Every structure is written in C-alpha cells, then in structure tokens.
Amino acid sequence: MGDPIKKITLKDGTTRYRFVVDIGHDANGKRKQLTVTKDTKTEAKNERARILHQRANGTLVPPSKMTVDELLNDWLKSATRDVEEGTAANYEDAVRPVRVHLGHKPLQEITEDDVESLIDWMLTSGRVRGGKAGTGLGLRSVQLTLGRLRSALHLAVRRQLVTRNVAEHVTIPRQARQEAKAKRAKRVPWTEQEVKVFLAECQGHRLHAAMLLLLLGLRPAEVCGMRWSEDVDLTAGTIQVETTRTMVRGKVVEKDPKSERGKRTLPLPAVVLGALRAAKAAQAKEKLAAGQGYTDSGRVVVDELGEAAKTDWLRRRVYKLMEAAGVRKVRPYDARHACLTWMATSGVPDVIVSAWAGHSDLSFTKRVYVHPDAEDLRAGADHMQKVLG
Template sequence: MPDPIKRIELKDGTVRYRFVVDVGRDPETGKRKQVTHTFDGKKEAKTEYARIRHETDRGTYVRPSKMTVDQFLDEWLTSATRDVEEATAANYRHALLPVRAQLGGRLLQSLAEGDIERLVDWMLTEGRRRGGKPGSGLSARSARLTLGRLRTALNVAVRRQLVVRNVAQFVTIPRAAAKAALAAKADRTPWTEAEVKTFLAGIADERLYAVCLLSLMGLRPAEVCGLRWSDVDFDAGTLAAGDNTRTLVDGRVVEKTAKSAAGRRGLPMPAAVTTALKAFKTRQASEKLRAGEAYQRTGYVLVDEIGEPQRPDWLRRRVYELMARAGVRKVRLYDARHACLTYLATQGVTDVVLAAWAGHADGGTLAKRVYVHPDLTHLQQAAKVLDAGLFAGNSTAVREGV
C-alpha cells in the first residue's frame, strides 16, 4: 500500500508533508468528502493521519469548520421550531439571546466548558437586557432555561458532527444561585382565604370584578383574556375554559386553543361568578349603547369601554391597581389561580377533580389517570366548594348592571 503521506517541495525549497483522506460522505448531497492537511514534519502528518482515520472509522470525526455560534443557532432554530407553536418558537429564540450576546461571534468549534460557565455567571450577575433593570442579573430559572436550550442545540451539533462534544453538558447553575432561587420561590405564596375575601370585598363595585373572579376560580390569564361570551352558557351554568387563549409573542397578540385536550375544559360556574358575569354583560350592553358606532363588537368577555379586547399585560397592570386599592398584598396574577387550587385541595377536592379543574393532563396516580374520568357532575363539587367558602356571600354582592 503506497504511503499516504506525500513529500512536497515548495518553490523556495521548503519541504512539507501532505495527505488527503476520505472522511465519509456529505449527508445532504451524498458526495464524497475529503480533507487535506499539510505539516512541517512527517511525524506530525502521520500522527494526524492516523487520528483522522481512527475517528472516521468510529464515526466520530469532526471536520474543521468556520461556522460561528450565531450561524449554528440560526440553523438549529430553523430545524427545532418547524413543528412548534409560535409562542414556543419565540421562547426558544429568547432563551438563546444571552448566548448570542456573549458567544455569538465565536467559532462553534472553539467553545470550551469554561466559556459556558462564564456565560452562566454573566447571566446571573449582569445579563438582563429587558423585563427589568438592564445590567442586573437574570433569575436562576432564566439561566437554567438558557443552559437547557444550549445543551439541546449542542447535542444536535454533536450528532451532525459539527463539534466533538457538548461543552454545556455538565455545566450547572452555581449552588448559591440555585438556593437563593428556591428561597425566593418559597417566599412567593398565593393569597390566603382571608386575603381573597378582603380583595373581593374591596373591589365589589369595580368594573373588572367579574374578571377577577375568573382568575380566582382558577383560569389562567391567557384563558381569561381569550374567553368569549359564546364560551359562557348561563342556562347550563358553565363556561368553556381554554377553547381560546390570548397570549403575547414578541409584543403581538396570538390566539390559540390550549395545548392539550385537558386544557380545553368545561367548568361549572360558581354562583358568584355567574352573577358577576351577568352584571358585567349588562354593563357592556350599556357601554355599547353609549359608544354607538365606535363600539367594537368582538365578542370577548374582557373588553374595555368601547369593546376593545385586552392583552394579558393590560390585565396584569389593572389587577395590580385593584390590589393596591383594596389594600391587599401584591401577588402575581397567576397566583390568583394558585390560591384557588390550593383552597380546593385543602378543602378535600380529590386530586383527579383538581387536575381536571386546573386543566392538567396528569391527574395524580396512574390508577386515577386511567380509570377515573371526571365529567361535569364531578366538577360540580369544586363549584360548590368555592360558593360555600371562598366566594361565600358574594353571589348577591353585585347588582345587575353595575
């Protein structure tokens, strides 16, 4: 077998050693791929030739590339977001923004584990660019999400033989940051029963009273914003939660149904909610008469005085104002849902009914998931519990048309 290492003499008399070796075929075109290497000494050339042949035979050879991190992430995102919802695709893009900011211009093959560790430290100390004070640290949750997306992307890079190994594989969030995040989460508690009642009493005459009750009966903010009057059946005393949601994606409103079948659920309305929604609908009819042609007949429950449907960020700001007005502790709007589900759980509502009420696919143990099928009759238990306790005395608190 001829020696694959060729002696090359340049015009100036300098001697080099060169080899050309097959490294497989291009997975897209099927064409044979070859690499050429030139060295000053024959020993170096032989060593590199042997390494490449060994890795090629094992299927682990990585061809040198000038692809940058940004270029790879563009390629990966195109593939990873082909069959996901628009909001999910936006979450992928946003999670990788810190990677692009710190490492985007680097060669993909130049990344080392230390680079990823420094990226995590930067995110936790000064990585915030939006959603707060620029230059402050991101939460451990945000850093963990970014790290998770990067790991997934680099796994694909390894599979496509763009890099030798996943340098993010064993990088973790520093223990101190993780403990601080757990402590902060423990401090974030939903309202107690007394706080819920104080809030409801303080906003009984407010225009958004019925909307707040929807959150406090366990609907997600996106479900509240997407609820239409056609989803509310006053005769049956039910509403269709999750059939339509309104979420924000890159500043735009995106409408969709809930992700899972469990998320699209019919819920029996507590009497307090029914009364409040009837009053709110009557009020909207009066607003429609006053606005005349300017009124937008969109059919949504949550609209302003001229019928314009509202976004989750608008709802969040308005509810925070109502919290301040009622003199109650400020909590996230999503925690109103937590308050409801916590109350139902502590009042003895079964796990499987609680999961069905919340719109979760997992109802508890395998036996419950397989053999128990909650229907509207089962869910009436949750409505009765809310009326008897959390919403006690509020079914007649709202005057028709107020």
C-alpha cells in the same frame, strides 16, 4: 501506490510533511478533502491513521468554520418546524443570551469554561429587557437557556460538527439555586382574608367578573380569551375553557390551551355566575352609550369600547385594584395558585383539583401549585390530637 505523505519545503526552508485525505461528500455529492500538514513524518502518519480510523467508524469530525451563532440558526430551524408561534418565540428568546455572549465564537473552539462563563454572566448582568438592563436574569431563564444550548449542541454532535457536547455536564451554581428557592418561598398566594378584602373593593367594578375568574384558577390568557357565545352558558351555570389570548412578539395570538386537558368545562359558583350576568349587562350599557364607536368583540373581558383585552392590559388593572384595596401585591397568575391550594387543603380530591386546573399530571399540580400554610397544617395537628390523645 506512492507514499501518501509528501515532504514539502516552505519558502523559509522549513521542512514539513503533508497529506490529503477524502472525508466524504457535501450536500451536492461533491467529494470533500482534508489537507493536513505536520512537523514530522511520524506525526503525519499518526494523524492520517487517526482520520482514516474515524472515517471508517463514522466518528470523524472535519474542521469547520461554523460559529455558535450559525449553529443556533440551524437548530432553531429544526426545533421550531412543528411548534406554535409562541413556543418558537420562547426558543428564540432562550438562545439570545448565547448569541450575545458566545455567538461570534467558532463552534469547534467553545469549551465548558465558555459555557460556565455564559451562565455566570447571565446570573449577574445578562438582563436586556423585562427589568433593569445589566442586572442578573432569574434562575428559570438561565435554566431554559442552558437547556436550549445543550439541545443545539446535541444537534451539532449528531451532524458531526463537534466531537462532544461541552454543555452536557455544566450546572448552575448552588448559590444561585438556593437564592431562587428562597425567592419562591417568599411568593405566597393570598389568604382567604386577603381575597375577601380584595373582592370587597372589586364589588360593582366593571372587572369584578374577571377578578373572580382569576380566583377560580383560570390563567390570565384563558380569562382574556373567553367568549360570551361560545364559552359562557349563563343558563347552565358553566364556562368552557377553549381559547387563550396572549402576547407573542408584541402581537396578540389566539390559540387552544396548552393541552387537551386544558380544554375543560367548569361549573360556576353562584357569586361568579351573578358577576358574569352583571358584566354582560354592563357591556350592553357601554355599547349603547358608545354607539358606533363600540367594537363588539364578543369577549367576556373588554375595555370600555368593547375591544378584547390583552393580558398586560388586564394585569395593569388588577394591580390598580390591589392598590386601591390596600392588599398585598401578588401576580395575577398567583390567584391560580391560591385557588388550587384552597381546593387541595379543603379536602377536594387530587384528581378533581388537577382536572380543574387543566393538568394531566396530578403530581405536577400538587408540587407546583399547592402551598399549604400554617393554618392548613393545623388541621393535621388536630387530626393527630384525636389519634394520639
């Protein structure tokens, strides 16, 4: 067998050493070969030995022209094979900043510095929508993007497209985490007094029942998905949470709750039951007044012509009612936090609070949704006074 390393002379008279080595087969079974050229025969020998060793133990990563954008296409195809449309849309949204900042780069050339640059750019000027363009994205968005990029690079490692995951040990700067923590601390759910002021403004409003359902801890998408015939039992005084109605890629998507625990039957306080009865009667009057122009969608929350409500439609009207009531503006979703906090601080057992929320993880409910305030802590002081006094 002849020497696999050949001496070659270039047009300019320069001497080089070249070898060709088999590195496997493509998807069609065709043999793939790698051609390597080095300045010296020793370099060529060492490189050939390295390649053969890696080929033998399955760690060889052949050169590839694949870009980061192309990797993300492959990863999305794999990651969204068996997920809901909304989840797939979230994945695509999460990797969009990567496409903008790194998508054009060859996959095998990106470094940890590139990933850190991506994080810094997102935190300072990566926003495209959902706010003022060119400003920084929130910590949660950056965390999701970094997590999806790590997952895509894990796929690249498994498929032997890169030798290591350069995003594996990249972290978000401490200052950004501290700033996000401070913002979360400022997001305080309504107090009981604020709720009373708000509900006084809502009394008699056609969306009074919807406001009460939000304050019962239902998600806006759950409120918009509620149906009279399937989900509301005015005789038994209960509601079933069975369907959510939300927006995905600009269109309405109706689906089951996030988990099996999300499907739940809740008993209604008398005030909510009364408001639902009033809402149903009001819808009947609106249907009669509108005649053929009315759409009988069968939903609990509808517009004046019976069309089922979207979450953004409901959110805008909630904010108008807040403004009219003169109360502090909070997100409609924060009503869920307020409800679960009241329950937890009023002595309702943790397992009941979690079941009411539709969660399977008790610790998650308490960690994320329960926010005791100074008055709640006063109960602890009063108890300790009895113990220590």
